[in-house]
Amino acid sequence: TVRTITALRGHVFQFSGDPFCDNPAEALTDWSDGLVVTENGKITAVGEAADLLKTLPDDAVVHDHSGQFILPGFVDCHVHYPQTEVIASYGAQLIEWLNTYTFPAESKFGDIDYARRAADVYLQQSFANGITSASVYCTIHPESVDALFEQAARYNMRIAAGKVMMDRNAPENLRDTAQTGYDQSKALLEKWHGQGRALYSITPRFAPTSTPEQMEATGALWKEHPEVLLQTHTSENRQELEWVGELYPEHPDYVGVYEHFGLLGKGCILGHGIYLNDREKSLIHETGTSIAHCPTSNTFIGSGLFDVRGSHFTHEPISVGLATDVGGGSSFSMLTTMRTAYEVAQLQGYSLHPVQAYYLATVGSAKALYQENRIGNIKVGMEADFAIIDPLSTPLIRHRMAYANNVIEQLFIQMILGDDRAIAATYIDGKRVYSQAA
Ligand code: GUN
Ligand code: ZN
Structure with a gap:
């Protein structure tokens, strides 16, 4: 050789x-x-x-x-590649933003050629910003996952990605079922996880777009394949919180829903986590779950301020990585993302130290993905x-x-x-x- x-x-x-x-x-x-x-x-x-x-x-x-x-290389631990085309969309908060901009964009990714071109644009943007690894949401279409992994394989990039699962509260053409979501995710993880540097991440979008049956199937899949990652969203927006309370009335809180279905643990990355109660924070700490801090998204969509100080300086620290969350996030630049993390902390009376900011964008995100022995330093x-x-x-x-x-x-x-x-x-x-x- x-x-x-x-x-x-x-x-x-x-x-x-x-x-x-x-x-x-x-x-x-x-x-x-x-x-x-x-x-x-x-x-x-x-x-x-x-x-x-x-x-x-x-x-x-x-x-x-x-x-x-x-x-x-920077590690973007939460990003939606199909949303590159709706970055900088005006005037809506989370649920309206999803319905108005995100879902129509994501509906195009059943076409593998379209998905390949979009994946390439996304990867070039990431590289132009020093991002060398990412944890990526695709769409419900298996084609969207194949397209991204194929393009990333050309660079032997350490990328994590998965097929979004949604079986309710989304347009008809963007819904799978508990069974097809499970089957397609299983086939994709068997195809891609461990191919070169690729990692599969089981990707239920968030509790509101999955039925309890889909959540159950998702938990079963992760139990069968504990070697893969899992990613979803939590506690990003107040309206979302209320909605989860209505859809899952029997659970104590939002993270409690994920707990119930076996979705917390090492390798689970929860996006946002702005409005966590003490019970949820303890659960996240105990289970080794991580949070993806997405500051430009949280300011751009008007979601709120993540408490980066509180998640580290406590007797129950939480593993935190930094993420662009494009297209809710307004920039592919990890430098700009660090700047916004600094500003978000400033608004809460804490001055994020530059070494802390660069650490979040590298080691922090690598740890969130349990890849810190391979990437981020x-x-x-x-x-x-x-x-x-x-x-x-x-x-x-x-x-x-x-x-x-x-x-x-x-x-x-x-x-x-x-x-x-x-x-x-x-x-x-x-x-x-x-x-x-x-
Ligand atoms: N919550 C559920 N889906 C999404 C998404 O695509 N972007 C953001 N920012 N939050 C979400
Ligand atoms: Zn997101």
């Missing part, structure tokens, strides 16, 4: 600890002239360029990103996915950077002022999949 040794030289960043502590800056390690060595898609060395360059064989390829930041043995930031991407950023006192401030400036223009290149599986220059 051919050894493919590729190295990246630049300002390398690594998370050496959890920044949700008293001194967040200590959780970050960096090498201003660093080198990351990769071989066949895995990281084999990280450290000072001066030391490591000497160890490389003559035929190694070195990508020179000197003066740029080499970060772990730059450490020996981990997969070779990177986001490269040009720290001087606009005139204003260039001006502001001249006044930064340290690297933490530099990172903060990027997340507040940067967007896709700041992403110089993106690498997946050791290979460049995006370059702004090209």
Whole structure:
């Protein structure tokens, strides 16, 4: 077999600890002239360029990103690829937004060619924003799932995705049944889970669009296949909460519905979780369930403010990842998503530290997916996915950077002022999949 040794030289960043502590800056390690060595898609060395360059064989390829930041690829732990075409849709909150914009868009994805083109647009947007892994909702159509996994396989991307299940409270052409939802999901997970870096995620949309029979079948499927992930939505919007109370009157609360049907646990990612009561928070903590924090969606659709401080600084901490939630979310930029997470925390009297923000977008999301040993950090043995930031991407950023006192401030400036223009290149599986220059 051919050894493919590729190295990246630049300002390398690594998370050496959890920044949700008293001194967040200590959780970050960096090498201003660093080198990351990769071989066949895995990281084999990280450290000072001066030391490591000497160890490389003559035929190694070195990508020179000197003066740029080499970060772990961003992990978007909750996004709807079929909604790319309805990002920036005006004037509606959750339920009306779903009915007016989302469902009509999703109804087109039974056509595999349409789905393939949309999947490609979605992946290119993600790469242009340094996103190298994601947990993705498709539509109820199995074709929408095949299309995405096929396109992602071209890059050997570590992607999680699943067929949305809905058997009520959705248009006729977007409904499956308890039986077909189960059968199709089972066939898809058997086809895709573990193919290359693909992961399957069982995807009941949310409690209001599934009957108790579908929830039951979903729980049974996860029990038969505990190796896959599961994703759904919870407690995003007040009207939604009330509706769940009416549809599931016998359960104590929203998360209690998922608890009852066996949908909580390690590998379950709940989107949003804004209006959780103490019982629900304890359940999420105890079961190892994670939350996808989707700040641009929560402000754009007017849902509310997720409590990122409260979920970490408590005796029962919750695992939290960061997510774009496009098309409810208003940006594919993880930098913009970090900025909005900062603003949402500010509105609650908490200043999210930049190291915490970058951690949520990388290690946090990887942990939410129980993939933190593979993705989300730059450490020996981990997969070779990177986001490269040009720290001087606009005139204003260039001006502001001249006044930064340290690297933490530099990172903060990027997340507040940067967007896709700041992403110089993106690498997946050791290979460049995006370059702004090209
Ligand atoms: N809740 C149920 N479905 C959706 C969706 O597509 N987007 C958002 N933001 N919330 C949801
Ligand atoms: Zn969502």
